[in-house]
Amino acid sequence: MIFGNGRPVFSGIAIGKAYVYKKQLATLPVSCGDPAVEQQKFEAAKQTALEQLQTLMQDAAERLGEEQAMILDVQMMMLDDLDYLESIEAMIQNGASAAQAVKETGDTFAAAFSAMDDAYMQARATDVQDISTRVVTILCNGKVGFSMEEPGILIAEDLTPSETVQMPKDKILAFVTRQGSSNSHTAILARIMGIPSLVKTQINLEEDLDGKMMIVDGFDGCYYIDPDEETLAKMQEKKRTADEYQRQLENYRGKESVTPHGQKIKLYANIGSPADVEHVLKGDAEGVGLLRSEFLYLGRDTYPTEDELFNAYRKVVEGLEGRRVVIRTLDIGADKQADYFELDKEENPALGLRGARICLRRPEVFRTQMRSIYRASALGPVSVMFPMIASVWEVRKLKEMCEQIREEMKQEGIEIGEVEHGIMIETPAAAVISDLLAEEVDFFSVGTNDLTQYTLAVDRQNPSLDGFDDPHHPALIRLLGMIAQNAHKAGIWCGICGELAADLTMTDTFLEMGYDELSVSPTRVLQLRKKVCESEVIVK
Known part of the structure; x- marks a missing residue:
C-alpha cells in the first residue's frame, strides 16, 4: 500500500x-531548411490552436461559467502578442523548426513571467506554457x-x-x-x-x-x-x-435558516458568472451575496459595453427567480489585471489602485457599470456594494456619482428598481470607522479574505506565509464584532461574504455577534443551514 x-x-x-x-513529450522535428515553409507551418498550427481554444471556450462557458471560460481567452490573446510572435519568427529565420521555436519561446517567456514580483504576471507563466505546448503538440501531429x-x-x-x-x-x-x-x-x-x-x-x-x-x-x-x-x-x-x-443535508432543503431559539440568518451564495446561478438554485441558497463582476472585464482587450453588462446581470436576476443578488462593483487591480485599463505597474498592487479607487479615478467606467446594474434592478431585487473602502469621503463621492447617474436615467425614461447601496468592509480602516460608514449606506458585507490579509500584514498569495494567515486571530475577531455592532446601532444589516463565512467553527460566533447574512460557495449552503438550525446560541 x-x-x-x-x-x-x-x-x-x-x-x-x-x-x-x-503531458505527451514529442520529439521536436528539425527544420526542413526553408524558413518560409516553417513559418507557414507555425501560422497553420496557430490557427488550429485558436480554433481549438474557441471551441473549448464555448464548452467551458456552458458547463463551468463565463469566468472559467475567460481564462482561455487570455491564451488566445497571447497568440497575438507581438513580442511572442516576433521571437518565434526570429528563431525560425535563424534555422529553428517551427516546433523548436515555439517550445523555446514558450520556455523563455514562462521563465520571465515566473521571475516577476506581480502575482498576476507570475500566473501568466502557466498560460504561455499552456498555449505553447498546444501549438507544439499540433506541429508534432500529437493529440490534445x-x-x-x-x-x-x-x-x-x-x-x-x-x-x-x-x-x-x-x-x-x-x-x-x-x-x-x-x-x-x-x-x-x-x-x-x-x-x-x-x-x-x-x-x-x-x-x-x-x-x-x-x-x-x-x-x-x-x-x-x-x-x-x-x-x-x-x-x-x-x-x-x-x-x-x-x-x-437534503432534509434542510427549503427550510428557513433559523436557530432553535428563533434567530434568523440569511444564507446566500458567492458566484462569478451568470452560469453559476444553476449552482445557486441547486445549493438552495436564499440569494446571491456576492456576484463578482470582474468576469466581464477579464480576458478581453476592450471595455465591456453597457448592454453587455446589462445582459449578464439580467440573466442572473431572472435566473434567481425573485431571490436577491448583491453585485460587487468592479474590483480590477491587485491580482486581477486587464491590460486595456493601462494601469501603472505598482510595487504593492494589493495596496494600490483597485476596487472603488478605480471607480473614483475612472468615472466613465463606473458610470457604465452602474447604468447596467440600475437597468437590471427593474427586473428583480438587486443590491450593489463598493469594494476596498477606507474613508467616508469615498462613499459620499460614490453616492453622489450614483445619484447623478440615476437622475440621468430617469430623465431618459429608463425604469429603475429600488437598489440598496452598501460597502464591503475589507480594510482595517473601514472596520475601525464602521460607525461613521454605517450612517452612509444600507448595509455592510465583510470581505474576510482581504480584511485578514490587511489586518495581519500577511500576503495571502504567498505560500511561504502559510500558518501566518490566521483567520481566527483575536484582532480579526474583535474587528468583526465591532463591525456588526456598529451596523446594528445604525439600523442597517451586515453580512460576511469572505471564506470565513463557511467555517462551521465560526458559525456560533457570527450568530452571537448578530450577523444577518452569510454568503458562501453554493455547495456549502445546506451544511451551513444545518449548523444554524442546530445552534444553541442565545443572543441577549
Missing part, C-alpha cells in the same frame, strides 16, 4: 481507479486531450487552464496533483464540481499507478494506492458516513 498526503481543497471520500495524466474509460481519480503533476476545462468531468471522482494551490485552476474546478481533491502532494508519477485502486480522503488530506483490506474497509465506511451526511 502507498500512502501519502497533501493539501485538501474539497472534502469527501473518493474510491476508484487511478488515471495518471502525463485526455479520456477515461470509467469513473476514476485523476492524478497529474498539475493541470493548466485549458486542460481542466476539457477533462471528462462526468467521470472524475477526485483530483490529486503534485503542484497547485487552494487557488489553482484544479482547486477551483474541484469546488465547482464538489469532488474531494488534493494538491501539493508527493505522489510519484513515475510509478506505474494507472488502473490501481486508489482512495482520496479530502477530509484528512490523505490518499491510499493499492490499500489493504483494513484500510479499504475503513475508508468505505467513512465514505458511507459522508454520503449519509449529504443525504441528511
Whole structure:
C-alpha cells in the first residue's frame, strides 16, 4: 500500500481507479531548411490552436461559467502578442523548426513571467506554457486531450487552464496533483464540481499507478494506492458516513435558516458568472451575496459595453427567480489585471489602485457599470456594494456619482428598481470607522479574505506565509464584532461574504455577534443551514 498526503481543497471520500495524466513529450522535428515553409507551418498550427481554444471556450462557458471560460481567452490573446510572435519568427529565420521555436519561446517567456514580483504576471507563466505546448503538440501531429474509460481519480503533476476545462468531468471522482494551490485552476474546478481533491502532494508519477485502486480522503488530506483490506474497509465506511451526511443535508432543503431559539440568518451564495446561478438554485441558497463582476472585464482587450453588462446581470436576476443578488462593483487591480485599463505597474498592487479607487479615478467606467446594474434592478431585487473602502469621503463621492447617474436615467425614461447601496468592509480602516460608514449606506458585507490579509500584514498569495494567515486571530475577531455592532446601532444589516463565512467553527460566533447574512460557495449552503438550525446560541 502507498500512502501519502497533501493539501485538501474539497472534502469527501473518493474510491476508484487511478488515471495518471502525463503531458505527451514529442520529439521536436528539425527544420526542413526553408524558413518560409516553417513559418507557414507555425501560422497553420496557430490557427488550429485558436480554433481549438474557441471551441473549448464555448464548452467551458456552458458547463463551468463565463469566468472559467475567460481564462482561455487570455491564451488566445497571447497568440497575438507581438513580442511572442516576433521571437518565434526570429528563431525560425535563424534555422529553428517551427516546433523548436515555439517550445523555446514558450520556455523563455514562462521563465520571465515566473521571475516577476506581480502575482498576476507570475500566473501568466502557466498560460504561455499552456498555449505553447498546444501549438507544439499540433506541429508534432500529437493529440490534445485526455479520456477515461470509467469513473476514476485523476492524478497529474498539475493541470493548466485549458486542460481542466476539457477533462471528462462526468467521470472524475477526485483530483490529486503534485503542484497547485487552494487557488489553482484544479482547486477551483474541484469546488465547482464538489469532488474531494488534493494538491501539493508527493505522489510519484513515475510509478506505474494507472488502473490501481486508489482512495482520496479530502477530509484528512490523505490518499491510499493499492490499500489493504483494513484500510479499504475503513475508508468505505467513512465514505458511507459522508454520503449519509449529504443525504441528511437534503432534509434542510427549503427550510428557513433559523436557530432553535428563533434567530434568523440569511444564507446566500458567492458566484462569478451568470452560469453559476444553476449552482445557486441547486445549493438552495436564499440569494446571491456576492456576484463578482470582474468576469466581464477579464480576458478581453476592450471595455465591456453597457448592454453587455446589462445582459449578464439580467440573466442572473431572472435566473434567481425573485431571490436577491448583491453585485460587487468592479474590483480590477491587485491580482486581477486587464491590460486595456493601462494601469501603472505598482510595487504593492494589493495596496494600490483597485476596487472603488478605480471607480473614483475612472468615472466613465463606473458610470457604465452602474447604468447596467440600475437597468437590471427593474427586473428583480438587486443590491450593489463598493469594494476596498477606507474613508467616508469615498462613499459620499460614490453616492453622489450614483445619484447623478440615476437622475440621468430617469430623465431618459429608463425604469429603475429600488437598489440598496452598501460597502464591503475589507480594510482595517473601514472596520475601525464602521460607525461613521454605517450612517452612509444600507448595509455592510465583510470581505474576510482581504480584511485578514490587511489586518495581519500577511500576503495571502504567498505560500511561504502559510500558518501566518490566521483567520481566527483575536484582532480579526474583535474587528468583526465591532463591525456588526456598529451596523446594528445604525439600523442597517451586515453580512460576511469572505471564506470565513463557511467555517462551521465560526458559525456560533457570527450568530452571537448578530450577523444577518452569510454568503458562501453554493455547495456549502445546506451544511451551513444545518449548523444554524442546530445552534444553541442565545443572543441577549
